[in-house]
Amino acid sequence: MKIFFTAEYNQEQLKPLFEMGEVTLDGWATGLPKMPEAELMKKTKDADMLIVSYDEVTRNVIENAEKLKLIACTRSTPVNVDIKAAREKGIPVIYTPGRNSDSTAEFTIGLMLSIARNIPMSYKALKEGKFTGTAEDKKITKDGLIVDMIWDMDEHSPYIIFKGTELKGKTLGIVGYGSIGRRVGKIARAYGMELLIYDPFLCEIDIEEIGIQKAKSLVELMKDADFISCHMKVSPETKGIISREMIDLMKPTAYFINSSRGAILDEAALIDALREKRIAGAAFDVYATEPLAINHPYIGELDNVVITPHIAGATDDVLLNHTKQLVSDVRRFINGEKLLYEYR
Missing domain, CATH: 3.40.50.720 (NAD(P)-binding Rossmann-like Domain)
Structure with a gap:
């Protein structure tokens, strides 16, 4: 079973996959950019399984991979897979809902x-040197009062501006x-x-x-x-x-x-x-x-x-989750069992 793998992954959780077939890590899985269609077509021609995160699994890729039996996409929706083309060839598509x-x-x-x-706004202001003092600035506490560590209080105070x-x-x-x-x-x-x-x-x-x-x-x-x-x-x-x-x-x-x-x-x-x-x-x-x-x-x-630049799902925990999901379903596919995460 030849498995062409370009997805993000958790190294420990991926180990069982190497016992299920001949795994080739390439593309994003090895730190390279998203793979162009022509390159993906060439490299998956003899693949039995294709596992991706962001590479575009187009009709051309699917029809060119004559031995392809399973497509896996480690995303909550496999938007980069031509589902219609896969179904026409009877190839199930699995994905990883809930991973992030x-x-x-x-x-x-x-x-x-x-x-x-206003947390980012106040952070930015301080980094730009606003509302700051000098190393020599000293607050003098009047007799009878307790030291009060606050910025100056006026209409220009961060306490007012960032309320x-x-x-x-x-x-x-x-x-x-x-x-x-x-x-x-x-x-x-x-x-x-x-x-x-x-x-x-x-x-x-x-x-x-x-x-x-x-x-x-x-x-x-x-x-x-x-x-x-x-x-x-x-x-x-x-x-x-x-x-x-x-x-x-x-x-x-x-x-x-x-x-x-x-x-x-x-x-x-x-x-x-x-x-x-x-x-x-x-x-x-x-x-x-x-x-x-x-x-x-x-x-x-x-x-x-x-x-923020579309990073809500960018954690190491997500990689652990979706690697567990895809390895589990690949095992089920090989064993002829009902898939847990087939996209329908």
């Missing part, structure tokens, strides 16, 4: 805290209550937040408990939530679901968070809302186009937004 759910959920809470408390808001007691609106959305909600509840959930594919009895309520509509959630966090895959139903009309419903004190996919949002409308200060702020890990253009308003213009 905890990492993304934790990162989402980090984005919320960052924008609510934010707590998460405790606020309503978090979660749009999409799947694997990641539920984890975000669980962490947010520990912070003392109330949850308002919009997910048309779940019944109230699957969601509601003390402190957690299902919104009757997306309109209700957009109007009532103090923080709005999106956790949806892109589909015809979700593309552009956070529209200009939805954004216009948000409170002026509300924050918008997106660590799912940029396509679910009308980015131009959100930029207008931030520019005109019609909402308090936003935090993003994903965008309409990636990478962000150097002249994007998020980078050079807006000061009420926190941005």
Whole structure:
């Protein structure tokens, strides 16, 4: 069994795969860039299995690999695999759902805290030398008082400029209550937040408990939530679901968070809302186009937004998780057992 492997992986968890076949590590798995189609076609012509993370498994690749029996993609959705072409040849495609759910959920809470408390903005200011003193500066405490270690208190103080808001007691609106959305909600509840959930594919009895309520509509959630966090895959139903009309419903004190996919949002409308200060702020890990253009308003213009370069799922733990998943399913495939993670 020839296994061509270009995925990210956990070295310890991958060891059993070498007992299942002749494994060739190449491409991203060896620190190289994403492999061009022509190169992937050439190198997989005689492969029985193809395991990738980001390489594009196109129809050309699939049809050229005449011995191919299984395709594995170590992502929560195998968007870089031509599923239709694979099915036409009877080749199952396995993937790794939930591999980065905890990492993304934790990162989402980090984005919320960052924008609510202006953490990146205050960090940047200090690194630029603002609000700082000299090594010779000494505070003199008057008789009868205890030493008070604070910055100077006036209208220019960082205490005033970077004053934010707590998460405790606020309503978090979660749009999409799947694997990641539920984890975000669980962490947010520990912070003392109330949850308002919009997910048309779940019944109230699957969601509601003390402190957690299902919104009757997306309109209700957009109007009532103090923080709005999106956790949806892109589909015809979700593309552009956070529209200009939805954004216009948000409170002026509300924050918008997106660590799912940029396509679910009308980015131009959100930029207008931030520019005109019609909402308090936003935090993003994903965008309409990636990478962000150097002249994007998020980078050079807006000061009420926190941005990161699509890294919510970038942890070593994710590699461990998806390596376990794919090795488990490859073993099941070889043994003729029902696959746990076949994409349907």
